Amino acid sequence: MYKKLLSLALLLTLAILLTSxxxxxxxxxxKVVWRIxxxxxxxxxxxxxxxxxxxxxxxxxxxxVQVEIYRAGEIGGVTDYLEFLQGGLLNFAILxxxxxxxxxxxxxxxxxxxxxxxxxxxIQLFLRNSKAIEKLNEVNLQHEMKVLDWFFExxxxxxxxxxxxxxxxxxxxxIRTMGSPLIVASYQAYNANPTPMPYMEVYSGLQLKQxxxxxxxxxxxxxxxxxxxxxxxxxxxQDGFFAATVxxxxxxxxxxxxxxxxLTEIIYDLNDFIFKKQRxxxxxxxxxxxxxxxxxxxxxxxxxxxxxxxxxxxxREVFKGSVGEEGLEILRMVxxxxxxxxxxx
Ligand code: 6CS
Numbered sequence: 001m002y003k004k005l006l007s008l009a010l011l012l013t014l015a016i017l018l019t020s021x022x023x024x025x026x027x028x029x030x031k032v033v034w035r036i037x038x039x040x041x042x043x044x045x046x047x048x049x050x051x052x053x054x055x056x057x058x059x060x061x062x063x064x065v066q067v068e069i070y071r072a073g074e075i076g077g078v079t080d081y082l083e084f085l086q087g088g089l090l091n092f093a094i095l096x097x098x099x100x101x102x103x104x105x106x107x108x109x110x111x112x113x114x115x116x117x118x119x120x121x122x123i124q125l126f127l128r129n130s131k132a133i134e135k136l137n138e139v140n141l142q143h144e145m146k147v148l149d150w151f152f153e154x155x156x157x158x159x160x161x162x163x164x165x166x167x168x169x170x171x172x173x174x175i176r177t178m179g180s181p182l183i184v185a186s187y188q189a190y191n192a193n194p195t196p197m198p199y200m201e202v203y204s205g206l207q208l209k210q211x212x213x214x215x216x217x218x219x220x221x222x223x224x225x226x227x228x229x230x231x232x233x234x235x236x237x238q239d240g241f242f243a244a245t246v247x248x249x250x251x252x253x254x255x256x257x258x259x260x261x262x263l264t265e266i267i268y269d270l271n272d273f274i275f276k277k278q279r280x281x282x283x284x285x286x287x288x289x290x291x292x293x294x295x296x297x298x299x300x301x302x303x304x305x306x307x308x309x310x311x312x313x314x315x316r317e318v319f320k321g322s323v324g325e326e327g328l329e330i331l332r333m334v335x336x337x338x339x340x341x342x343x344x345x
Contacts, residue, residue, distance in 0.1 A: 037070040038094040039078045039199070039243075043223055045153045045281060046094045046243060047071060049274050053092075053245075056266045061259070073200060085248045086144055095145075096153075096243045098178030106139050106327040108182035109334060110150075112319055113238040113312035114305075116334070122341050123152050123240065124275050132333035139326055146249040148267045151274045153241040154217030154282040159230035159295075161212045165304050167191050167311045175213040176202050185318040186239075187215075189311050199224075206230060217241045219278070222285035227295045236300040238308055245270075 036053060038046035047069075054067035072078060075089070078099050084090040097107035109132075110116070117123050127133060127150050137147040164170055170192035177183045179196040187194035195211050205211045206229040214226055220241075221227050245267060255263070289295060300308070320328060 032065045034091045035068045036092040037090045039072050060262045092247045094243050098180040101180040105322045110242045111182045114309045132330050145246045146252050148245045150244050154278050155237045155240050156215050158234040159226050160232045173213050174211045176211045186315040189314040219281045219285045227289045232296050234298045
């Protein structure tokens with residue numbers, strides 16, 4: 001109750017602060033401002049995405065629309081973003097499925113280990129053409145989230161204070177994960193002790209030894225400094241980190257046709273931009289970690305990955321049990337589409 005009141009008070013304060021001097025996403029004689037919130041810090045992949053979004057929107061609308069960007073923690077927590085979108089404080093948000101899956105469990109499809117293609121070009125091909133993802137977007141729309149696009153931020157890697165090459169090695173390791181029940185189940189299936197905590201608390205959690213490990217793409221491991229307080233960086237390519245560009249359906253429908261077309265074009269171009277950027281950033285930052293520390297970088301062998309693949313089946317069952325008919329159909333479609341991509345090679 002207290003939390004709810006606090007959140008309402010926060011919403012009201014933000015509404016007053018943010019709407020003074022301009023209107024949210026509405027054309028006035030003064031200016032049109034679109035607000036986009038994301039989950040990362042300066043220089044993160046979502047941040048680069050939002051700055052390119054801003055550049056393109058302002059250029060293609062010839063300055064008629066101005067974009068304001070809010071980083072993690074600048075206006076509430078990322079778990080408030082859905083409320084902010086619905087209330088009009090944000091017009092767009094970048095949200096990873098770990099954040100939205102408590103509202104839309106089907107979004108956890110992205111956190112099924114060893115399900116999606118592993119090669120980056122295949123991932124992009126899959127995201128661009130997938131009917132399963134179209135269906136997933138329809139489910140999100142039922143929850144007032146219009147997904148404009150999904151993009152990839154890199155494979156998730158583990159950093160640990162003990163070498164992990166098998167699910168057996170994960171025994172007793174407290175690994176920080178996001179709160180998504182499927183992510184938690186996935187690490188339970190590997191014998192670890194998943195410990196959800198906010199992103200911004202992970203560094204101190206590792207430093208104070210409240211946790212022994214965490215999971216994130218390499219670019220994040222570098223920019224958040226996790227490598228400084230861990231002994232191993234383990235690359236198993238068991239899953240990837242994906243994010244959605246989301247808008248409020250009413251806001252979107254109120255845009256004129258020309259603006260919608262500009263937006264579609266921008267979102268398409270951004271997908272290419274961010275795929276290239278994430279590759280460059282993840283590669284560069286792995287080198288930066290190598291140079292700046294003596295953390296041991298380990299790549300799991302195909303045989304070791306197979307053992308994890310087998311163990312991950314228990315979590316697949318958890319996913320199946322957490323979604324209804326639509327979710328099961330999405331899973332079936334993804335499996336078929338991924339198999340088709342594999343066979344076409
Ligand atoms: O681990 C997390 O919670 C975060 N990781 C990344 C790479 N982006 C945002 C997210 O909240």
